[in-house]
Amino acid sequence: MLDMIRGELFKLRKRNLTWILAVVLAAYFCLIFFATYGIVSNPPGRMPAEVIEHIKASLQFPKAANLIFHTANNIGIILLIILTASSIGSEYGWGSIRQILTRNGTRHNLVFSKLISLLIITFIGLVISVIVGFILTVITSALLNTIGWDFVTAAFLQEQLQNFGWTLYSLLPYILLTAFFAFLGRSAIAGIGGGLGFFFVEAIAVGIFNQAGGWLAKIPNYLIGPNVEAIIPESVFAQGPFSFNGEPLSALHSSITIAVYCIALVLISLWLFKKRDLTA
Amino acid sequence: MNNNGSLVVKTSNLTKHFGKTLAVDDLNIEVYRGEVFGFLGPNGSGKSTTLGMMLGLITPTSGRVELFGHDVQKELPRILEKTGAVTESIGFYPYLSGKENLEYISKITRGINSSRIREVLDLVELSGRENDKFSNYSLGMKQRLAIACALLNDPEFLLLDEPTNGLDPAGMKEIRQLIIKLGHEGKTIFLNSHLLHEIEQVCNRVAILKKGRVVIQGLTDKLMNKGNVLQIRVTEPDKAMNALQNVNWIDSITREEDKLLLGVKADKYAEISRILAEEHVFLTEMKAAENKLEDYFLKMTDEGKNA
Ligand SMILES: Nc1ncnc2c1ncn2[C@@H]1O[C@H](COP(=O)(O)OP(=O)(O)O)[C@@H](O)[C@H]1O
Ligand SMILES: [Mg+2]
Numbered sequence: 170m171l172d173m174i175r176g177e178l179f180k181l182r183k184r185n186l187t188w189i190l191a192v193v194l195a196a197y198f199c200l201i202f203f204a205t206y207g208i209v210s211n212p213p214g215r216m217p218a219e220v221i222e223h224i225k226a227s228l229q230f231p232k233a234a235n236l237i238f239h240t241a242n243n244i245g246i247i248l249l250i251i252l253t254a255s256s257i258g259s260e261y262g263w264g265s266i267r268q269i270l271t272r273n274g275t276r277h278n279l280v281f282s283k284l285i286s287l288l289i290i291t292f293i294g295l296v297i298s299v300i301v302g303f304i305l306t307v308i309t310s311a312l313l314n315t316i317g318w319d320f321v322t323a324a325f326l327q328e329q330l331q332n333f334g335w336t337l338y339s340l341l342p343y344i345l346l347t348a349f350f351a352f353l354g355r356s357a358i359a360g361i362g363g364g365l366g367f368f369f370v371e372a373i374a375v376g377i378f379n380q381a382g383g384w385l386a387k388i389p390n391y392l393i394g395p396n397v398e399a400i401i402p403e404s405v406f407a408q409g410p411f412s413f414n415g416e417p418l419s420a421l422h423s424s425i426t427i428a429v430y431c432i433a434l435v436l437i438s439l440w441l442f443k444k445r446d447l448t449a
Numbered sequence: 450m451n452n453n454g455s456l457v458v459k460t461s462n463l464t465k466h467f468g469k470t471l472a473v474d475d476l477n478i479e480v481y482r483g484e485v486f487g488f489l490g491p492n493g494s495g496k497s498t499t500l501g502m503m504l505g506l507i508t509p510t511s512g513r514v515e516l517f518g519h520d521v522q523k524e525l526p527r528i529l530e531k532t533g534a535v536t537e538s539i540g541f542y543p544y545l546s547g548k549e550n551l552e553y554i555s556k557i558t559r560g561i562n563s564s565r566i567r568e569v570l571d572l573v574e575l576s577g578r579e580n581d582k583f584s585n586y587s588l589g590m591k592q593r594l595a596i597a598c599a600l601l602n603d604p605e606f607l608l609l610d611e612p613t614n615g616l617d618p619a620g621m622k623e624i625r626q627l628i629i630k631l632g633h634e635g636k637t638i639f640l641n642s643h644l645l646h647e648i649e650q651v652c653n654r655v656a657i658l659k660k661g662r663v664v665i666q667g668l669t670d671k672l673m674n675k676g677n678v679l680q681i682r683v684t685e686p687d688k689a690m691n692a693l694q695n696v697n698w699i700d701s702i703t704r705e706e707d708k709l710l711l712g713v714k715a716d717k718y719a720e721i722s723r724i725l726a727e728e729h730v731f732l733t734e735m736k737a738a739e740n741k742l743e744d745y746f747l748k749m750t751d752e753g754k755n756a
Contacts, residue, residue, distance in 0.1 A: 264540030
């Protein structure tokens, strides 16, 4: 099993796609930080001072941590859908899935080594996000002439460690959802289509259910997106002057809901992959 | 030879349906240690499906496969340790070099030391090209890499699914010689092919598959009539059988209705007509027998005609 995970990491490391996605990750962070800085350094005339101050604060520590983790979640979902779908789907396209299984005959090993290696990559991607986000925050702070280090306290660091954990957890259901679709459709396209399709369709559905009111408005509480939003650090644009009066989902409710999805997706993927023939 | 220790493959009533398609139909075959076994049949006859079931990639609808006496459904990892396979469509990573592909497979296979990669690359004559990307390999190189990969764990048993498919004559010859060499080294080999002359060149035993069923099997030499087989028709076959049965220089007698097939050398033909005449049995026809395997195969398949 350990060998299989090492093998997966070897393949991911050697693959251009992985590195391209890492570059996209860094580029997206730059885009978000500099675009946000662009807004506050040259604000539209009708923007209230209160809003400008709020956004400025979000580009500096300690509040920048929220921006970092929120951005990591947003772009991470998309990048991981692509990576997961490719990691699993390509094996079918290249026929290498049979090569693996004639070497290491237990199918659940293959499923778990795929998922665990992707989790490791997610962890690394999140570390990269934190580093890039930190550097960008230092730059935007310098541009705003407000560099200071007194935010570094034990409590702050501990909170960020927790945020790191929550963000990692928030990405898990998207990896598993995509893996399920890739196994189901036996291709990378099926994984990407299924993963992204679910992501966007769910977002639209959540909007509709919220508008509908009544018991329909409760449905989003049991979907993936709203629960993911609930466990990651709040978006800059959901706080302060932007905050709305929705009743937030509890961390417990959201963790459990996400866990149920994760377990169900792993079990279905395993069952599907074990049951099916691998014909040429 | 027939003790269980030397039995490498045993299928028992092995059957596979794909929906309404019956791909493999009640298959019973045995392959013994050291044999180069040819599994011959036209496209769609169920060769790859059978191989898939031997490797645990395809679950039988009914019946079972045992390799080395272990049930594939239950003890696959144990079986795979002693097995190497080249499946029909070769599965490597196009963005890795040939060598990196083997390194990856070594990583996920137990008990392969790093010097083995060099050895198998040399064996299939890919040394010098091992750092090229797999996607830049020719079809022949891809096939050879697949064989190298199958040999990484120095398997006792090698399964090859049409390893010469799509190659030019020179490439085919190379692969066949490699298979013959591996056979001489004592490996048990199961070779799927739709080419009669390939099986004839390479295999010592053969089973012909038609629509998922074995229609004939036996030693290649015997089926190809490498010895001398005389075909006769006589007025009274029963009497002829009796007369010839105890002649010690006749190796074999097979009766097909009024036709008798006799395993004898050509210089004994006159002797046979004399013996029969003494018993008042008269020949209506006497000729060297046709090549039975080819005959069978040509009748069965169109591919056979081009082979
Ligand atoms: N995955 C599949 N789904 C449906 N039918 C299949 C599948 N794989 C093979 N078959 C059918 O099973 C039969 C045997 O195929 P196969 O084992 O590939 O034959 P061969 O290898 O001798 O060419 C064919 O009729 C083929 O169409
Ligand atoms: Mg085939």
